[in-house]
Amino acid sequence: MTSTPPLSEFTTLRVGGSAAAMIDATTETELVEAARQVWADGDDWFVLGGGSNMVVSDDGFDGTVIRTLSRGIEVLPPETRESSIPAFAQAPAARERIQSPNEERVRIRVQAGHPWDELVAETVERGWSGLEALSGIPGATGASPIQNIGAYGQELASSLVAVDFLDSFADAPVRIPACELGLGYRTSVFKQGRAGIVTAVEFELHDAGPKSLGQPIGYAQLAQSLGARLGDRVPIQALRDAVLELRRSKGMVLDADDQDSVSAGSFFTNPIVSERFARTLPDDAPRWPTTLDQPDIVTPLGSDPVVPPHRDPAEYRVKLSAAWLIEHAGVRRGFSLPGSRAAISSKHTLALTNRGGAKAEEVVELARYVRAMVQTEFGVLLHPEPVLVGLSI
Ligand SMILES: Cc1cc2nc3c(=O)[nH]c(=O)nc-3n(C[C@H](O)[C@H](O)[C@H](O)COP(=O)(O)OP(=O)(O)OC[C@H]3O[C@@H](n4cnc5c(N)ncnc54)[C@H](O)[C@@H]3O)c2cc1C
Incomplete structure (x- = not known):
């Protein structure tokens, strides 16, 4: 199997042999077309984002790798002033989010191949809070719901509204609300066997206004490094900077100079x-x-009605x-x-x-x-x- 460069070139652990074929999908349409082609041909396949959460065999992969390179952040029109996530559908963390009276909500739809940390940097720069503690996590946005990424007291589930998902062998993506994704500690329905491709991800963030305060700090070490207490709110950029610094000290930010x-x-x-x-x-x-x-x-x-068992x-x-x-x-x-x-x-x-x-x-x-x-x-x-x-x- 030598037809494509080794997957070690596309994984952060730098291991893995070649795949039989690799398709680069640079738009959502290309992503859907690539998948349908591969499924029609009956090839084995998997999706590759940033390759930061996989270990690929030295023997490579006897099938087609579909690489997500689609980029873009679209701001969606506001639906109502109330949260568009029905209360019963919200993950527990989302229900606990603090909403100050002056904060508006912003909804965005992000392409699967958009680099995750570029998305976080952009939202922080615009003063939109909800993703700031997830700064510095490598990979692509489409992979973020797969294991419900989390760090420093924040989880994707608290800002995720829905994903656009192309079920394996389906013709077109469907929108699946977050409440149907089985999000838990480093897991989702996608890790439990629902096969297909996340083509875009929708988030709801807080437009934190001129003070641009981040969400309440939910991690003791982070609070300490900011000279704050758990539950305090600090400017969103300061929180991102502190997270990046902590992550660097642990080798958890990709850095060519840090083995x-x-x-x-x-x-x-x-x-x-x-x-x-x-x-x-x-x-x-x-x-x-x-x-x-x-x-x-x-x-x-x-x-x-059934009474829940003791x-x-x-x-x-x-x-x-x-x-x-x-x-x-x-x-x-x-x-x-x-x-x-x-x-x-x-x-x-x-x-x-x-x-x-x-x-x-x-x-x-x-x-x-x-x-x-x-x-x-x-x-x-x-x-x-x-x-x-x-x-x-
Ligand atoms: C230095 C470092 C620090 C990290 N820190 C954290 C952390 O703090 N918290 C955390 O949760 N994770 C962390 N991770 C793990 C990893 O970065 C995340 O899980 C990230 O979301 C993986 O994204 P990726 O694009 O690299 O996924 P990949 O490694 O490319 O793929 C991972 C899995 O998701 C599937 N997949 C990818 N994209 C799609 C898609 N569009 N549709 C369907 N399936 C898809 C792949 O097929 C594969 O099964 C870290 C990794 C590294 C290397």
């Missing part, structure tokens, strides 16, 4: 375990209570820190297996990095080692955050 940024971001998600299990961990293990989404209860027409406290869930578990299992920053060119970042335990010329297999070996160490020490199985193409750990 620690040659990664796929956090390699493992924070595990979510039962409260009972969490109690078995050492006292100093960080843990945060979290909710498990209540499944929908379907009541057949004509029957009595929940056993054993069902309550606790989120753990993957970084803490890895460090306390004895895997230190900068660690690498003998002879391997893959290493734990020297700035951030959760990032697996390519120190130069590493193969995907070396990264995967390191990931397996980390996972085995944590499992042996604490009995917790870590799950990879990036999408693995042609690989498993």
Whole structure:
């Protein structure tokens, strides 16, 4: 398979062999046409944005890669002064958003290939708040709902209104409201198997007016770096700058001069375990209570409404820190297996990095080692955050 440049040239971890074919789609129409062509030909396929959340096999991909390069931000006409997201449809974070009396809402529709951080920079410059804490995340806007990106106390779900989505083998995209996307901690219906292509993403932001205050700070370390308290509001540009500085200190901003940024971001998600299990961990293990989404209860027409069952406290869930578990299992920053060119970042335990010329297999070996160490020490199985193409750990 040598017909296209190796995918290592298109992934931030710089690993991956060639694909059989690659199509660059520079407009929404080209994206839809490319997909329909590939589906008609019966090829295997996947969508590539910025390649910042995937690990591709050294053997490459025996199918067609559709690359999203469509750009553009369109300001949509205001619908009403009320939020266009019905209250029942909003993700929890959205319901908690603070709205000052003088703030107007702005709705925008962004093309899938638009670089994410260029979008954030543009919204911050215009004084539109809602995405500022997500500054510095690499990749394309179309990928942002796939794992419901989040950082520094903000999640995409709190500003996302809808996506335009071309279901696999469909003729045209449909608009899917955020409430139907199953958005959760680093997940969505797209990670659970709904195949297709996000062609555009719609957001609702706050026009923060002349003071241009960002959304309330939701992350202690960020508050500290701004000399503020959790829940305080600071100018939106100051918040972006502080996030970028913190991210740089952790190698979490792509930087040609920083080898620690040659990664796929956090390699493992924070595990979510039962409260009972969490109690078995050492006292100093960080843990945060979290909710498990209540499944929908379907009541057949004509029957009595179903009373939600009482929940056993054993069902309550606790989120753990993957970084803490890895460090306390004895895997230190900068660690690498003998002879391997893959290493734990020297700035951030959760990032697996390519120190130069590493193969995907070396990264995967390191990931397996980390996972085995944590499992042996604490009995917790870590799950990879990036999408693995042609690989498993
Ligand atoms: C240094 C660094 C820091 C990071 N920090 C964070 C962080 O703080 N928070 C966070 O959440 N993530 C973070 N990430 C992970 C990553 O940047 C995000 O998940 C980002 O949204 C991925 O975008 P992408 O365009 O690079 O996706 P890709 O890697 O190209 O694709 C990822 C997955 O999404 C699919 N996909 C991409 N575009 C589309 C589309 N238009 N339609 C359908 N499917 C699509 C791909 O097929 C693949 O399965 C970080 C990564 C790096 C390298």
